[in-house]
Amino acid sequence: xxxxxxxxxxxxxxxxxxxxxxxxxxxxxxxxxxxxxxxxxxxxxxxxxxxxxxxxxxxxxxxxxxxxxxxxxxxxxxxxxxxxxxxxxxxxxxxxxxxxxxxxxxxxxxxxxxxxxxxxxxxxxxxxxxxxxxxxxxxxxxxxxxxxxxxxxxxxxxxxxxxxxxxxxxxxxxxxxxxxxxxxx
Numbered sequence: 001x002x003x004x005x006x007x008x009x010x011x012x013x014x015x016x017x018x019x020x021x022x023x024x025x026x027x028x029x030x031x032x033x034x035x036x037x038x039x040x041x042x043x044x045x046x047x048x049x050x051x052x053x054x055x056x057x058x059x060x061x062x063x064x065x066x067x068x069x070x071x072x073x074x075x076x077x078x079x080x081x082x083x084x085x086x087x088x089x090x091x092x093x094x095x096x097x098x099x100x101x102x103x104x105x106x107x108x109x110x111x112x113x114x115x116x117x118x119x120x121x122x123x124x125x126x127x128x129x130x131x132x133x134x135x136x137x138x139x140x141x142x143x144x145x146x147x148x149x150x151x152x153x154x155x156x157x158x159x160x161x162x163x164x165x166x167x168x169x170x171x172x173x174x175x176x177x178x179x180x181x182x183x184x185x
Contacts, residue, residue, distance in 0.1 A: 001168050002027045003082040003157065005114075007149035008094040009054045011061070012047040015097035019046065019061050020054070021070075022146030023077050029158040036147040037074070040064045042101055054144040068102030078107055082169050083183070086130045086153045088113035092183060099185050108184040112173070114156040120176040121160050 005024040011017040018039050025033040040061045051057055067074075085091035088111055099105070118128045125136055130152055134141040139155040142148045157172070166172050173180050 001029070001161070001166075003084055003154075003169065004077055005084050005150045005154035005157070006078075006091055006095075007085060007146045007153065008091050009056060009144065009146045010050065010094060011041040011056070012043075012045055012050055014041075014043070015093050016101040017041040017043065017045075018067055018094050018098050019056050020146040021074065022148070022150035023074070024147070024150045024154045025077065026154045026158065029161060031151065031154060034147055034151065035077070037070055038064045039070060040066050042066065054146075066102070067098040068104065071099075071102065071104050075104075075107055078109055080109055082180075083109050083111040084114050084117075084153055084157050085111065086114045086118075086133075086149065086156070088115070088181075092181075095183070096185065105185050108182060110169070110180045111183055112157075112169070112178060112180055114153045116178045117160055117172075117176055118156055120178060121163070 003026050007022045008018050009020040011019040019041050021037045023035045024031055038061050046058050115128055118133045131141055131143040133156055134152040137159050139152050141152045164175050166175055
């Protein structure tokens with residue numbers, strides 16, 4: 001089974017304000033590639049509250065490429081392979097917003113939410129936030145670092161698959177009763 005785990009960090013309350021993206025490629029429950037990009041948001045403003053959360057400052061992204069400039073490199077990872085993200089509504093929403101801002105079309109892929117998967121797999125956890133689930137699974141995590149969060153999301157999927165002896169995305173969806181959604185842009 002091969003899939004991609006993603007995580008965005010944003011600069012402010014605008015969905016298209018992506019300032020970091022982490023992508024992890026997983027094959028047979030092994031991480032085979034990790035990538036992280038710092039991204040110059042379309043409006044160069046990072047809200048102080050967001051800097052408190054992820055530590056990213058304007059100086060770190062001022063001279064970085066925009067999402068539109070990075071898209072050819074990023075799109076190769078997102079072309080048709082299943083994608084997972086913790087709270088996928090947020091990450092997929094950011095992806096749609098930046099693609100819309102930069103007038104990017106043409107990609108499609110199935111995606112799943114590891115938050116929904118964690119709720120089904122470990123219903124007795126006090127919370128299903130990424131850091132709580134990662135701690136439950138013994139996954140080291142520097143929370144709100146795009147690459148670390150993507151690695152943790154990948155680890156959640158792999159842990160569920162190991163526990164339930166799942167070999168495919170179809171089995172994962174069937175076993176947990178979670179929805180696989182389609183991203184089309």
